Amino acid sequence: MRNLDPVNYVSPEIHREDVKTIFAATWQLVCPVSRLKERGDYVATEIAGNKVFVVMTRDGIRAFRNVCRHRGARLLPEGAGRCSTLRCPYHQWVWGEDGSLLNVPFWGDDPEFNKDDWALDTVAFDTWRGLLFVCLAPEKTLAEQLGAVVPELQDEPMETYSWMQEERLVFDANWKIYTDNFVEGYHIPGIHPEFHRAIEFDRFETTAHEGMVRMTAPPREGLFYRGKWLWMWPNWTLSLFEGGMNTSRINPIDHRRTELIYNFYFADTSEAAAPKRAKTIADNLAVVREDFEVCLETQKNYESGGYRSGPLSPRHEAGVKYFQDQLRAVGAR
Ligand code: FES
Ligand SMILES: [Fe+2]
Numbered sequence: 622m623r624n625l626d627p628v629n630y631v632s633p634e635i636h637r638e639d640v641k642t643i644f645a646a647t648w649q650l651v652c653p654v655s656r657l658k659e660r661g662d663y664v665a666t667e668i669a670g671n672k673v674f675v676v677m678t679r680d681g682i683r684a685f686r687n688v689c690r691h692r693g694a695r696l697l698p699e700g701a702g703r704c705s706t707l708r709c710p711y712h713q714w715v716w717g718e719d720g721s722l723l724n725v726p727f728w729g730d731d732p733e734f735n736k737d738d739w740a741l742d743t744v745a746f747d748t749w750r751g752l753l754f755v756c757l758a759p760e761k762t763l764a765e766q767l768g769a770v771v772p773e774l775q776d777e778p779m780e781t782y783s784w785m786q787e788e789r790l791v792f793d794a795n796w797k798i799y800t801d802n803f804v805e806g807y808h809i810p811g812i813h814p815e816f817h818r819a820i821e822f823d824r825f826e827t828t829a830h831e832g833m834v835r836m837t838a839p840p841r842e843g844l845f846y847r848g849k850w851l852w853m854w855p856n857w858t859l860s861l862f863e864g865g866m867n868t869s870r871i872n873p874i875d876h877r878r879t880e881l882i883y884n885f886y887f888a889d890t891s892e893a894a895a896p897k898r899a900k901t902i903a904d905n906l907a908v909v910r911e912d913f914e915v916c917l918e919t920q921k922n923y924e925s926g927g928y929r930s931g932p933l934s935p936r937h938e939a940g941v942k943y944f945q946d947q948l949r950a951v952g953a954r
Contacts, residue, residue, distance in 0.1 A: 622933040625945045627923035629953050630795040636876030639796075642951045643855050644669035648747065648754040648763045650857040650870045651675055652701075653784040653884060655751065657682055661704050661718070665697040666882070669873045673744050673755055676704070678718035684746040684755045685720055690739045701787075707741075716741055750779050752868065768831030770853050782865050782886035786902060790881045792913040794920040796856065796873040797948070799881075802912050803871070804834045804852050804940030813911050819844035829943030836940065845901050852940065854947055862901055864888045877920060881909065 629635055645668070652664045657677035665674035665687050672687035674697050687696050694711035697704070706723065707716040715724040720741035728734065745756045747763040749771075754763055764771070792799070802808065806825045810817045820838040828835045832854040840848040847861040856871040865887040872880050885902050887894070922928045933942050945953070 622935065622938070622942050624801075624930045624933055624941070625797070625948065626930055626954055627928050629948065630797055630920065630923045631876070633876045635954070636795075636873065638952060639873070640669045640671075643948075644873070645671065645757040646760045647855050648756045648759070648761075648766050649872075650868060651746075651753050651755050652787075653751055653886070654682070654748050654753045655784050656701055657753070659703070662701070663697060663704060664701045665699050667699065667872065667874075668755070668757060670875070671757055672699075673757075675746060675753060675755065676718060680719070682746060682748075682753070683718065683720065684744040686742040686744060688742065689714060690722070690741065696741075714739075750774070766832060767853070769833040769835075770851060770859070773833060773835065773851065774859070777861065777866075778888075779866065779886075782888050783890045784884060784886050785890065785898060786885045788883045788885070788902070788906060790883070790906070790909060790913075791874070791878065792881075792916060793878050794913075794916040795877055795923075796871050796879045797944075798916045798920050798923070799871055799879055799912070800852070800856065800944055801941050802916055803858060804829075804836075804944050805938050806836050806838065807934060807937035808912075808915070812915055813908055816844075816846075816908055819846075820848065825937070827937065827939045829940050832947075834940035834943055845904050852944075854944075860905075862905065864894075865898075865901070867905060877924075883909070 649668045651666055656662065656664055657675060660677055660679060663674050663676040672695055673684060674687045675682060675684045689696055689709040689711060691709065691712055691714050694709050696707050696709055713726050714722060717723050720743060722736040722739045725736065745759050747754055749763060749767060806827065809822060819841050821841065822838065825838040834852040836850045838848050840846055845862050847863060850860045852858045858869045860867050868884050870882045872882060874880055887898050
C-alpha cells in the first residue's frame with residue numbers, strides 16, 4: 622500500500638483534470654435547504670472555480686451558472702443574500718428568477734437579437750435530508766453518489782438540527798493533501814494532542830466503503846465531538862458533536878490553494894445556549910486549523926521533488942488508501 626505519487630498534488634494540468642473528472646461530474650454540497658426560505662433568497666458559491674448560485678423562486682429552488690450570458694461577468698457576489706430580479710453589474714442585463722432574460726438596456730436596433738435565446742444556464746440540483754447539492758455535469762444520481770452515508774445516518778435526527786453558522790477557511794495546499802489528512806486518525810497524537818487526550822485512541826477505527834470513510838473513537842469526558850467523523854466522496858464531510866453536527870466542503874481554489882466551507886447545525890437554538898454553541902464552533906475550528914501547517918509543509922515537500930511515495934498503514938490509513946483508489950479510478954497517476 623503506497624501513497625499516491627506527489628505529481629498528483631502539484632501539477633496544474635492534473636488539477637484541470639480533477640476539475641473536469643471529479644468536481645464537474647459529482648454532486649457538490651452547497652448549503653442547507655433552510656438557507657433558502659423566502660422567495661429571492663440565494664446562495665452563490667464556486668465549485669472548483671465554476672461559479673454557481675441556488676435561489677428560491679415562486680416555483681421552488683432553481684440553480685444556475687453565476688455567469689452572465691452577455692460577456693461572462695459574475696452576476697451575484699459569493700455568499701448568501703436576497704434578490705428579486707438579477708441584474709448583471711457589468712452592462713445591467715436583467716433576468717427573472719426563472720432565468721429568463723427580461724431587460725437589455727441601451728441595446729439599440731438589432732433585428733437579430735431575441736431575448737429568448739439568452740436565458741441563464743441552469744445547473745442540476747437535488748436535496749438529501751435538508752442538504753442541497755448541485756452538479757455541473759451529472760454522471761450519477763445524488764442517491765447513487767451518497768452510497769453508504771445514507772444508512773450510516775438513518776437514525777441520526779439531522780432534520781431536527783437548525784443551521785446556525787457558516788465559516789470559510791483558506792489555506793495553501795492542494796485539496797487532496799487536506800483530504801488525505803482528514804480521512805485518517807493516525808496524525809491525531811502528533812498534530813492534535815488535546816484532542817488525542819479526549820478520545821480512546823487505542824480504539825480508533827477506520828472503515829471505508831461505498832463512497833464513505835467512517836472514523837470512530839469513544840470520546841472521554843469533556844470532548845465536544847461525539848466520536849464519529851464521516852468523509853464522503855469526493856469532497857464533503859459530516860461530523861457529529863454534542864447537540865448537533867457540522868458539514869464541510871473541501872473546495873479547490875486552484876491546484877495549491879483550498880477553501881473549507883464549514884456549516885454548523887444545532888438542536889438547541891435558544892439565546893441561553895449561544896455561548897455553548899460559540900464554544901463548540903471555536904473548539905471545532907481550532908482542531909481544523911491545527912492541520913493546516915502540516916498540510917502546507919507537505920505540499921512544499923511534494924513540490925520540491927524531494928519526496929517519493931511512502932507506505933500507508935493498514936491499521937490507520939485505510940481511508941487514505943480508499944480515497945486514493947477512487948482518484949486512481951478516475952485517472953490519477
Ligand atoms: S457581461 Fe453581463 S451585461 Fe454585459
Ligand atoms: Fe486533523
